[in-house]
Each structure stands twice: as structure tokens, then as C-alpha cells.
Amino acid sequence: MKGHQVTIKDIAKILHISPSTVSRALKDHPDINPQTKKNVQELAKKLHYKPNQIALNLLQKESKLIGVIVPEIIHYFFSTIISGIEKIANESGYHIIIAQSNESYHKEVENIQALLSSNIDGFIITMAKTTLTFDHYKNVEEIGVPMVFVDRACDKVNADKVLVDDFDGAYKATKHLIENGCENIVHLAGPQNLDIGLQRKEGFLAALNDSNISINDYSIQICDTHDHALKLIPKLLSKYNNIDGIFAVNDLTAIGAMKAVKSVNKKIPEEIAIVGFTNSYISYIADPELTTIDQKGYEMGQHAARMILKRIQSVDNYGPVTTILNTDLIIRKSSLKIKIE
Amino acid sequence: MKGHQVTIKDIAKILHISPSTVSRALKDHPDINPQTKKNVQELAKKLHYKPNQIALNLLQKESKLIGVIVPEIIHYFFSTIISGIEKIANESGYHIIIAQSNESYHKEVENIQALLSSNIDGFIITMAKTTLTFDHYKNVEEIGVPMVFVDRACDKVNADKVLVDDFDGAYKATKHLIENGCENIVHLAGPQNLDIGLQRKEGFLAALNDSNISINDYSIQICDTHDHALKLIPKLLSKYNNIDGIFAVNDLTAIGAMKAVKSVNKKIPEEIAIVGFTNSYISYIADPELTTIDQKGYEMGQHAARMILKRIQSVDNYGPVTTILNTDLIIRKSSLKIKIE
DNA sequence: CATACCATTTCAAACGTTTGCGAAAAGAGT
DNA sequence: ACTCTTTTCGCAAACGTTTGAAATGGTATG
Numbered sequence: 108m109k110g111h112q113v114t115i116k117d118i119a120k121i122l123h124i125s126p127s128t129v130s131r132a133l134k135d136h137p138d139i140n141p142q143t144k145k146n147v148q149e150l151a152k153k154l155h156y157k158p159n160q161i162a163l164n165l166l167q168k169e170s171k172l173i174g175v176i177v178p179e180i181i182h183y184f185f186s187t188i189i190s191g192i193e194k195i196a197n198e199s200g201y202h203i204i205i206a207q208s209n210e211s212y213h214k215e216v217e218n219i220q221a222l223l224s225s226n227i228d229g230f231i232i233t234m235a236k237t238t239l240t241f242d243h244y245k246n247v248e249e250i251g252v253p254m255v256f257v258d259r260a261c262d263k264v265n266a267d268k269v270l271v272d273d274f275d276g277a278y279k280a281t282k283h284l285i286e287n288g289c290e291n292i293v294h295l296a297g298p299q300n301l302d303i304g305l306q307r308k309e310g311f312l313a314a315l316n317d318s319n320i321s322i323n324d325y326s327i328q329i330c331d332t333h334d335h336a337l338k339l340i341p342k343l344l345s346k347y348n349n350i351d352g353i354f355a356v357n358d359l360t361a362i363g364a365m366k367a368v369k370s371v372n373k374k375i376p377e378e379i380a381i382v383g384f385t386n387s388y389i390s391y392i393a394d395p396e397l398t399t400i401d402q403k404g405y406e407m408g409q410h411a412a413r414m415i416l417k418r419i420q421s422v423d424n425y426g427p428v429t430t431i432l433n434t435d436l437i438i439r440k441s442s443l444k445i446k447i448e
Numbered sequence: 449m450k451g452h453q454v455t456i457k458d459i460a461k462i463l464h465i466s467p468s469t470v471s472r473a474l475k476d477h478p479d480i481n482p483q484t485k486k487n488v489q490e491l492a493k494k495l496h497y498k499p500n501q502i503a504l505n506l507l508q509k510e511s512k513l514i515g516v517i518v519p520e521i522i523h524y525f526f527s528t529i530i531s532g533i534e535k536i537a538n539e540s541g542y543h544i545i546i547a548q549s550n551e552s553y554h555k556e557v558e559n560i561q562a563l564l565s566s567n568i569d570g571f572i573i574t575m576a577k578t579t580l581t582f583d584h585y586k587n588v589e590e591i592g593v594p595m596v597f598v599d600r601a602c603d604k605v606n607a608d609k610v611l612v613d614d615f616d617g618a619y620k621a622t623k624h625l626i627e628n629g630c631e632n633i634v635h636l637a638g639p640q641n642l643d644i645g646l647q648r649k650e651g652f653l654a655a656l657n658d659s660n661i662s663i664n665d666y667s668i669q670i671c672d673t674h675d676h677a678l679k680l681i682p683k684l685l686s687k688y689n690n691i692d693g694i695f696a697v698n699d700l701t702a703i704g705a706m707k708a709v710k711s712v713n714k715k716i717p718e719e720i721a722i723v724g725f726t727n728s729y730i731s732y733i734a735d736p737e738l739t740t741i742d743q744k745g746y747e748m749g750q751h752a753a754r755m756i757l758k759r760i761q762s763v764d765n766y767g768p769v770t771t772i773l774n775t776d777l778i779i780r781k782s783s784l785k786i787k788i789e
Numbered sequence: 790c791a792t793a794c795c796a797t798t799t800c801a802a803a804c805g806t807t808t809g810c811g812a813a814a815a816g817a818g819t
Numbered sequence: 820a821c822t823c824t825t826t827t828c829g830c831a832a833a834c835g836t837t838t839g840a841a842a843t844g845g846t847a848t849g
Contacts, residue, residue, distance in 0.1 A: 112591065114805060125829045130807060140827055155591075160565045161505045162805035165834045170502060171566070172545070180530055181729070186522040193548060202566060204513070205546050207534060225512070225543060226502045250453065250496070333733070359733075366735050388522070389733050392674070392700075394707050455835060466799050471837060481797060503835035506804045 113154040122146055164226070173415060174222035175203050176232045178210045183387035184404045185233065188257055191408020192231055199416055201228070208235040216243045223252065229415040234259040236301065253418035257411045258402075259303065260429075267414045268429040269407050273303055276400040276434035277310025280354050280382045283398070283436055285318045287444045289352030289380055292320075293343065295330040295364060297356040304331070307356050307384065323347075331356050336363030341371050344379075351379055352442075358383035358390045358399055365393060365441065380442040390439070398442035401435040454495040463487055505567065514756060515563035516544050517573045519551045524728035525745045526574065529598055532749020533572055540757055542569070549576040557584045564593065570756040575600040577642065594759035598752045599743075600644065601770075608755045609770040610748050614644055617741040617775035618651025621695050621723045624739070624777055626659045628785045630693030630721055633661075634684065636671040636705060638697040645672070648697050648725065664688075672697050677704030682712050685720075692720055693783075699724035699731045699740055706734060706782065721783040731780070739783035742776040 115133075119126045124143065132139045132147035133156075150156075164170045173196055177185040189205065196203050204227060206218035215235045220243075222230070229252060232244075244264040247254050253267075260268040284292050294311045297304030308327060315322055325347055330339050336355065340363075344350060353368075355361035361383030368379050375381055375395055383390055386401035410430055456474075460467045465484065473480045473488035474497075491497075505511045514537055518526040530546065537544050545568060547559035556576045561584075563571070570593060573585075577600075585605040588595050594608075601609040625633050635652045638645030649668060656663055666688055671680050677696065681704075685691060694709075696702035702724030709720050716722055716736055724731055724740040731738035751771055 112805095116805070126806075127808075127830080128828060130805095131828090134807095138827065143827080155587075157565050159506075159567065159805050161502060161511060161567045162834090163807085164502045165500075165506050165804090165836095166806055168834070180521060181524060181527040183522060186527055189521055189546070190548065193546070197547075197562075202545050202547070202562065204543050205530070205534070206538075206543070207531065221538075221543065224498050224501045226500060246496075362733055369735065389730055392703055392730050392733065394710065394735055453835095457835070467836075468800080468838075469798060471835095472798095475837095479797065484797085500835050503804090504837085506806095506834090507836055509804075 112159065113151075113156045114159065115156075118147060118150055118154065118156060122150065169228050169419075170226045171201050172225065172227045173201050173203050173412070174219075174225075174227040174230045175205050176208055176215060176218050176222075176230065177205070178208050178233060178235055180205065180207060183389070184258075184385050184402060187404030188233070188408035188411070191405040191410075192412040193408075195409050195412035195416070201416070208238075210236045212237045212239070219243050219247060223247070223250070227252070228419045229253040229255070231255050231257060231411045231415055233257050234261055236298075253415055255411045255415045255418070257407055259301070265427045267411075267418065267427055269411045269414065270429065270431050271402050271407065272431050272433055273306035274310040274313070276384060276402070276436075277307040277354070278314045279310075279434065279436045280384065280398075280400050281311045281314035282318070283438070284352040284354060284380055284382055284442060285314065285320065287352075287376070287380055287442055289444075290320065291323075291347075291349050292352035292354060293325065293350055294327050295336060295339075295353065295355040295360050296327050297331040298329070304356060311354055331360050333359045333363035336360045337367050340364050340367035344368070344371055344373065353379060353381045355381070355383050358385045358387045358393075358397060361397055361399070361441075362389060362393050365395075365397070376440065376442050376444050380444055382442050386435075386437050390437070393441070395440035398439045399437050401437050403432050403434065406432060453500065454492075454497045455500065456497075459488060459491055459495065459497060462491060510569050510760075511567045512542050513566065513568045514542050514544050514753070515559075515566070515568040515571045516546050517549055517556060517559050517563075517571065518546070519549050519574060519576055521546065521548060524730070525599075525726050525743060528745030529574070529749040529752070532746040532751075533753040534749075536750050536753035536757070542757070549579075551576045551578055553578045553580070560584050560588060564588070564591070568593070569760050570594040570596070572596050572598060572752045572756055574598050575602055577639075594756055596752045596756045596759070598748055600642065606768045608752075608759065608768055610752045610755065611770065611772050612743050612748065613772050613774055614647035615651040615654070617725065617743070617777075618648040618695070619655045620651075620775065620777045621725065621739075621741050622652045622655035623659070624779070625693040625695060625721055625723055625783060626655065626661065628693075628717070628721055628783055630785075631661060632664075632688075632690050633693035633695060634666065634691055635668050636677060636680075636694065636696040636701050637668050638672040639670070645697060652695055672701050674700045674704035677701045678708050681705050681708035685709070685712055685714065694720060694722045696722070696724050699726045699728045699738060702738055702740070702782075703730060703734050706736075706738070717781065717783050717785050721785055723783050727776075727778050731778070734782070736782045737780035739780045740778050742778050744773050744775065747773060 115126045115129045119129045129147050132144045180186050193203055208215040241261050241263045255267040257269045296308045299305050353364050361381055365381055373379050383397050383399040386399045390397035390399045456467045456470045460470045470488050473485045521527050534544055549556040582602050582604045596608040598610050637649045640646050694705050702722055706722055714720050724738050727740045727742035731740045
């Protein structure tokens with residue numbers, strides 16, 4: 108049961124002046140008599156007057172709301188993106204509405220429609236894995252609501268993008284394994300229809316090539332979940348017992364592999380070195396701690412927020428901008444065959 | 449650069465009829481001529497007309513927005529709460545605005561003020577650890593915006609609450625350790641000024657008492673972070689080498705303890721059994737997998753959302769409701785001294 | 790032929806705020 | 820006493836939508 112919020116009209120009525128005078132008095136307009144100003148401001152404070160944001164939104168045709176659609180917030184990476192967005196948005200007086208697609212195309216469409224009618228000022232989106240058609244993005248584009256893609260982008264749409272250099276990250280990870288003495292590395296790869304999966308694989312291959320390491324038919328395994336790695340790795344190791352390094356497409360898979368390696372009594376990193384990708388919380392929790400590639404979720408979120416704010420506040424329609432962030436190699440115990448002093 | 453959104457006025461102008469007729473035609477009002485209806489509805493579809501939510505908000509004095517304030521979304525537990533809230537809210541046409549307090553009292557106050565002026569219809573809040581004064585909650589109460597506390601509640605304010613039975617959870621965890629043969633259990637406890645810390649400790653003590661197990665001066669250690677456990681446990685074990693069980697106030701601490709135990713070459717669970725609290729993702733990732741208490745974040749979120757919706761939609765001012773959810777013991781390898789067939 | 794009645798449509802107010810413009814009042818200058 | 824200026828304030832429109840009440844035009848009833 109909502110109590111009546113104090114409005115400008117209320118103040119006007121009490122003071123026997125007009126709403127416009129109150130409005131001007133509150134913002135220190137020079138046209139207003141100092142005494143009137145004082146009266147208004149004091150009463151406003153006393154009654155805890157707060158401007159009604161909705162009325163302002165209607166007038167100014169903006170909601171100071173940014174819609175954020177991510178697959179699942181429970182994933183560390185996405186929640187760091189969100190944190191980054193929130194920080195920058197808040198600094199400019201914006202708030203974020205969060206919706207999850209749960210990797211479902213339909214939920215994504217639904218969310219976009221719903222947020223659109225909430226009159227958000229812009230979208231920040233990470234595509235769902237199952238999104239294969241893009242009419243809903245096109246629709247947003249037509250309506251003229253700005254949109255920024257983060258991490259997973261749709262290249263059929265004119266929109267800003269914030270990506271991470273997956274190729275380079277994978278290259279660095281693989282190079283690191285090689286420098287630590289690995290000569291027979293397996294890559295647990297993601298789905299090859301996603302850019303992420305593809306780029307990381309390419310980076311892996313490039314690093315091997317540059318070091319003149321030959322590629323075997325088992326060097327690349329499509330395997331990107333914890334449980335799959337748990338099953339796959341023991342088989343693989345029993346078949347090819349010279350494997351001495353694993354580069355996984357994400358941390359969770361790397362940790363599955365880690366468990367599997369331990370289960371067949373091979374030592375990490377002495378016998379098999381492991382590197383993941385993302386630098387999520389679990390990489391630090393793992394035992395031994397997991398070497399990984401920092402995907403910079405927080406920075407990505409901040410960047411995306413700045414981009415959307417720029418779009419929202421800009422008058423002219425400059426072309427789409429793509430930012431590619433660098434990754435960092437985070438070296439921990441799981442890959443250190445050679446001790447660093 | 450935002451393109452002009454199609455409004456009812458646009459449609460009215462094109463069809464040479466009044467906005468009110470358009471409005472009624474769109475909602476199938478019986479007063480409107482079927483032919484007019486058809487014209488309007490077809491044009492509306494053609495122009496992709498979408499009602500302006502802001503205008504409706506202003507008229508109906510509601511925003512269909514629920515403000516959610518949590519300490520940090522990167523924590524698995526909070527993100528599951530959010531997911532639960534989102535699901536129920538969406539089902540009723542509501543959206544959630546998320547703000548993080550980062551466990552800071554000031555950020556919490558700031559967030560509440562900001563969301564309040566965004567005219568949200570209600571709050572769902574998990575108190576920050578550093579929140580010790582409650583005027584900002586009182587303010588919300590006075591204004592008449594409904595509020596539900598989740599997990600960490602403020603008892604100085606008349607508001608609904610969704611809590612978890614911490615005492616019972618801790619009791620079950622401890623009992624489980626005892627049933628598995630532990631006779632010398634250490635509890636890594638949370639801060640005792642928070643109800644969570646207190647209740648879990650009490651549950652622990654009650655379980656020991658009920659089993660006639662004596663309590664030592666080192667049975668309770670204030671230690672609730674991964675890193676602290678990492679440092680504390682080795683010292684403790686070298687001093688009291690008969691310790692055979694650890695019950696930690698949260699999963700992260702449990703895993704810190706786990707690492708520490710392994711580092712002094714004690715076997716888990718054979719020599720030392722470990723149980724955590726929360727059932728976060730990492731408990732499943734840990735090696736060995738961690739036995740823990742499921743804190744039911746998703747259910748809590750759902751419950752909180754239902755409560756706030758009920759408040760928002762209710763006309764009369766019924767007294768504050770508190771719901772206490774049961775926890776589940778999730779048994780995994782880290783505690784199983786006795787094998788279950 | 791006036792009245793009643795119906796279907797259909799429009800008017801106007803409302804939600805809370807901002808803002809260009811005009812108006813009233815008071816003082817200054819001639 | 821007249822105009823001119825300045826100070827201070829109110830009117831009205833606008834944002835997009837809903838909705839009770841009034842208006843319109845037409846037909847049927849007395």
C-alpha cells in the first residue's frame with residue numbers, strides 16, 4: 108500500500124504559489140524571489156520531496172535505464188561483466204535492468220521485447236549460444252535503440268562490440284605450455300560454430316606451428332564442459348601416454364581435466380601441465396591453482412558501458428565501433444614444470 | 449540517436465481520428481466500430497506500435513520494476529537468489545533493477561536513494577555486512593515502498609523476510625560428521641555479530657551436545673575466508689593432531705581448509721572429514737567434492753519475489769511475514785569416512 | 790415533430806515535471 | 820502622470836496514455 112509521494116503540486120498548494128514557481132525555485136532559477144526560493148526549498152526538504160523520475164522520463168524521452176541481457180549471471184565471467192557495466196553506468200546516473208536468456212534464443216527475443224517497452228535507453232547484450240537468426244537485433248536497430256555486444260557478437264548487425272582477443276589469448280597459453288617443456292599438448296576445444304571456439308583453436312594451432320611442433324590427429328578434442336573432460340581425459344591418456352600438456356577452452360573444462368589427470372595418478376604439473384581460459388574464481392580455488400588466461404570481464408563490462416553511454420548521448424550516427432581487449436596470462440602452479448625463482 | 453517511436457497520436461493523425469479512439473480500438477473496447485478497430489490494429493501492427501511504458505507508469509503510478517540490492521553478484525549464492533527473483537518477477541510482467549552494495553553501508557544507502565527516485569515498486573534487499581544503522585530502511589518504510597529482506601535481515605524494521613534455517617543446517621552438517629565417525633570437530637565460524645555466524649555456531653554446538661561430545665577451547669575458530677583457512681588450519685593441526693573433522697561456515701572457507709589439510713599430507717576424508725555451507729558451484733568442483741548444506745538461493749529468490757509482488761498488489765497493510773526455508777544436506781566425498789553402498 | 794435511444798466518436802482531465810511566453814506589479818526616469 | 824524597465828510569478832503546452840463524460844449523427848418510438 109503505497110503512501111502518497113510528495114509532489115511539486117503539493118508544495119505549490121501549501122505555499123499558495125504555482126507549480127512552475129516551485130519547479131524553478133528548486134533549481135535556483137534567477138527569476139525567483141530569494142525569499143520564495145527559501146520557503147520552497149525548506150518545505151521541500153521538510154517533506155522529503157523527491158522529483159518523480161517517471162515524469163521526467165516521459166518529458167525527456169529517456170529512462171536512464173540500460174538493459175543488460177546475458178546468458179546466465181551465475182557464471183563468474185558474466186557477473187564480472189555486469190559489475191563493470193554497473194559501475195560505469197552508476198557514475199553517469201544510469202541503472203541497469205538485467206535479464207537472462209539462459210542461452211535460449213526465445214528467451215532472448217522475449218527479453219528484448221519486454222525491455223524495449225520499458226523504454227530503456229540502450230542494450231548491452233551477450234548473445235545466447237542458440238541464437239542463429241537476428242531479426243530481433245535488426246528490430247532494435249530500426250527502432251534506433253543503441254546496442255553493444257559483449258564477448259559474443261552478432262556480425263550481421265550494425266552495432267558496437269567489445270571482444271577479447273581469443274586468438275592471442277590461446278596463442279599465449281599454448282606458448283606458455285611449450286616454454287614450460289610441453290611437447291605433446293592437447294586442446295580441449297569449444298564448438299567450432301562459435302567464434303570463441305574457433306579463434307581459440309586457431310591460436311592454439313598457430314603457437315604450435317611457430318614452435319615447429321607437429322600436430323597430431325588427437326591434438327584437438329571438442330570438449331568444453333567439466334563432466335565431458337572428466338570422461339574423455341582418462342581414455343585419451345591411456346591411449347596416448349606421451350601427452351604432457353592440456354589447454355582447455357575454459358576453466359571449468361580445465362578443472363575437469365585436472366581431476367581426471369589426478370584420477371589416473373599423473374602429477375600436475377610435473378607430468379601434465381594444464382592451462383585454462385577465463386580466469387574465473389575457480390581457477391584460484393583449484394588444487395593446484397590453475398594457470399589461465401584472464402578474459403577481463405570487468406574491463407569488458409566497463410568498456411561496453413562507456414560505449415553505450417556515448418551512443419546514447421551522441422547526436423550523430425557514427426559508424427559501429429569494435430574494441431578488442433587484450434588478455435593476460437595468469438601463471439599459477441598447474442603449468443609450472445620449470446620453477447621460476 | 450533515437451528514432452521517433454510510433455505513438456498513439458501518430459496513428460490517430462494518419463487515420464484522422466482521435467487518440468482516445470485509437471487507444472480504445474487497440475484494447476478491443478466494445479464502443480468502437482469494428483471497421484475502425486480493424487484499421488487501427490492493422491496500422492499499429494504495420495508501424496510496430498508499442499505502448500510507451502513510461503507514460504503508463506506515470507498514469508498508473510507504478511513502474512513494474514523491482515529494485516534488488518545485493519552485496520555482490522559474483523558470489524554464486526547471490527546470483528542464484530537473483531535468478532530466482534527474476535523468474536517469478538518476469539512471470540508477472542515485472543523486471544528487476546540490480547544494484548550492488550559491495551558490502552558497503554554507504555553504497556547501500558546510495559543505491560536505495562537512487563532506486564527510490566527511479567520509482568521502483570518494491571525492494572528486495574540483502575543487507576551489507578557493514579550496515580549497522582537502519583534509517584535508510586525506515587525511510588523506505590515511511591514512504592510506503594514495500595521491502596523484503598533475503599538471507600540477511602534487519603530486525604529493527606517492519607518488513608517481510610526470507611531466511612534459511614541456519615541453526616538446523618549447521619546442526620545437520622555437524623550431525624553428519626559425527627555419524628561418520630568424527631569425534632574432534634572444529635568449526636570455522638563467521639563473525640558473531642551477524643545472525644548467520646551466530647546461528648551456525650549454535651547449531652554446531654547443539655549437535656555436539658546432543659551427541660555428548662565434549663567441546664574444547666579450540667573447537668570454534670573465527671575464520672570465514674579461503675585465505676584465512678589456508679593459514680590457520682596447518683597451525684591448528686600441528687597443535688591438535690587429533691582433529692578429525694571440520695565444519696566451515698561457508699564453502700570457500702571449507703575449500704581453503706581442504707587445501708591446507710592436503711598440504712600437511714592428511715587424507716580427506718579418511719583422516720579429516722570436511723563439510724561446508726552454501727552448496728555453491730565450487731563445492732562440486734572441489735577435489736574431493738565437498739559435502740555441504742544447500743542454502744537454496746534460487747528458492748529464496750523465488751519466495752522473496754512472490755512476497756514483494758503480494759505486497760505490491762495488496763490493498764491492505766497486513767503485518768510483516770517471515771519465511772524460514774529448510775536446508776538440505778548434500779553428501780559428497782569430502783565427508784564420507786564410512787562408505788555408503 | 791419532438792423525444793428517446795443507440796452506436797460511435799471526441800473532449801478534457803489526469804499523472805508530475807519543465808519551460809517559453811506573457812502578465813502583473815513595482816520602481817525608475819523623464 | 821507617463822512610459823520603460825525590472826522583478827517576480829503564473830499560464831499553458833508538452834511528453835504518451837487512459838477514461839469518464841459529453842457530443843455527434845442517425846434511427847426508431849410516441
